[in-house]
Amino acid sequence: MNNLQNPHLTEDELDEVLMGFASEDATLHVAACEPCGARLDVFRSQMAVFSQASMAWSDARSNTISRDILAHKPTRRLTLTTVWSSAATLMLALAFSLTTALHQGPRAADSAVVAHPDHDQSELASDNEMLAAINSEFGAPRQAQVGIYENVTAHPAGARSAVSLQVRN
Amino acid sequence: MATYPASCVALEWPLRREGRAISELDDIDLLVKTYRARLLRFVTFSTGDPDLAETITQDCLLKAYNARLSFRGDSSVNTWLTSIAVNLIRDHQRTQKFKFWKQARATAVDVTDVASFIAVDCTSPEQQLIAKEQVAKLSVIIETLSLNQRTVFLMKFAEEMDLADISQSMGMPINTVKTHLHRALKAVRSQLGAQ
Numbered sequence: 001m002n003n004l005q006n007p008h009l010t011e012d013e014l015d016e017v018l019m020g021f022a023s024e025d026a027t028l029h030v031a032a033c034e035p036c037g038a039r040l041d042v043f044r045s046q047m048a049v050f051s052q053a054s055m056a057w058s059d060a061r062s063n064t065i066s067r068d069i070l071a072h073k074p075t076r077r078l079t080l081t082t083v084w085s086s087a088a089t090l091m092l093a094l095a096f097s098l099t100t101a102l103h104q105g106p107r108a109a110d111s112a113v114v115a116h117p118d119h120d121q122s123e124l125a126s127d128n129e130m131l132a133a134i135n136s137e138f139g140a141p142r143q144a145q146v147g148i149y150e151n152v153t154a155h156p157a158g159a160r161s162a163v164s165l166q167v168r169n
Numbered sequence: 170m171a172t173y174p175a176s177c178v179a180l181e182w183p184l185r186r187e188g189r190a191i192s193e194l195d196d197i198d199l200l201v202k203t204y205r206a207r208l209l210r211f212v213t214f215s216t217g218d219p220d221l222a223e224t225i226t227q228d229c230l231l232k233a234y235n236a237r238l239s240f241r242g243d244s245s246v247n248t249w250l251t252s253i254a255v256n257l258i259r260d261h262q263r264t265q266k267f268k269f270w271k272q273a274r275a276t277a278v279d280v281t282d283v284a285s286f287i288a289v290d291c292t293s294p295e296q297q298l299i300a301k302e303q304v305a306k307l308s309v310i311i312e313t314l315s316l317n318q319r320t321v322f323l324m325k326f327a328e329e330m331d332l333a334d335i336s337q338s339m340g341m342p343i344n345t346v347k348t349h350l351h352r353a354l355k356a357v358r359s360q361l362g363a364q
Contacts, residue, residue: 011358015351015354019325019332019350019354020331021332043358043361046303046307046361047326047327049287049304050303050308050327051326052287052288053284053286053287053288054210054214054283054327055206055207056286057285057286058207058209059206061213062205062226065209065223065227
């Protein structure tokens with residue numbers, strides 16, 4: 001109760017009465033006080049109407065559903081965990097298959113070589129000849145080209161033009 | 170305490186078979202007949218989705234029937250079924266699909282449809298109209314509550330369960346239930362008064 005000026009129950013006290021864990025004083029007050037009882041009755045009557053209507057609605061709706069529960073298949077909804085674990089499994093499978101394919105790729109090429117040994121041997125021989133020719137070309141001693149720049153040191157002012165001339169020649 | 174049909178009350182009397190408390194759980198037709206409408210209402214107003222509620226209710230009854238051997242009779246069948254339903258609702262709430270449909274509000278409860286089911290006996294047309302408005306208003310207000318507040322509120326004021334049963338069904342301490350219930354009731358009463 002508020003105080004002497006307002007002897008009625010507060011909203012919180014009324015809530016406690018409705019919830020069923022009010023103090024004994026509050027319960028006795030509601031039984032004796034008409035205004036407080038009326039305030040509770042408003043809520044109780046509204047809830048009673050709601051309960052009756054919603055139950056009738058639910059009854060009607062329930063009658064439209066099959067009574068054969070055993071034929072009902074329980075839904076298995078995808079949870080986030082399921083989705084993520086499935087995605088991770090898929091990625092692992094993909095990575096594994098890619099790795100396997102990469103490892104098997106050269107082996108397949110090897111088997112192709114084995115399938116044509118004569119053709120491969122002749123190709124290898126020609127390649128070796130070509131490489132030997134290149135080596136001999138690069139390995140041959142050459143005369144140093146430093147001498148052609150001697151004029152550059154003698155005429156520092158026109159060095160750049162002299163170099164460019166020498167290179168063109 | 171919740172009021173049940175006479176057939177239900179008779180069946181609540183525990184029979185004993187092999188040391189196990191058995192009841193209507195062994196008769197799936199009776200289980201459906203007795204509890205489905207009640208469960209459907211609870212799940213519908215908890216989720217706000219009648220189509221999803223049908224699926225959850227069917228899942229709940231099937232789950233209860235399949236697990237009937239594990240029911241020890243510590244609580245009433247209604248409390249046990251409600252706790253299964255609460256877990257199923259929580260499972261669905263965690264899914265993105267549920268969140269999507271909740272946002273889309275594609276299959277929300279038709280409050281006008283619910284309100285049209287009010288009893289028409291002994292009331293004038295004006296009173297019926299007022300009652301319909303009240304039901305629609307209350308349905309909308311209940312939807313604005315959080316899931317825990319809504320569930321606890323429905324258990325207490327629609328299912329008429331006591332706090333101990335609500336605590337057991339929700340898997341929450343009684344004080345937590347009281348807190349949710351107090352907040353829910355405060356919100357509902359203030360909105361009812363405000364509108």
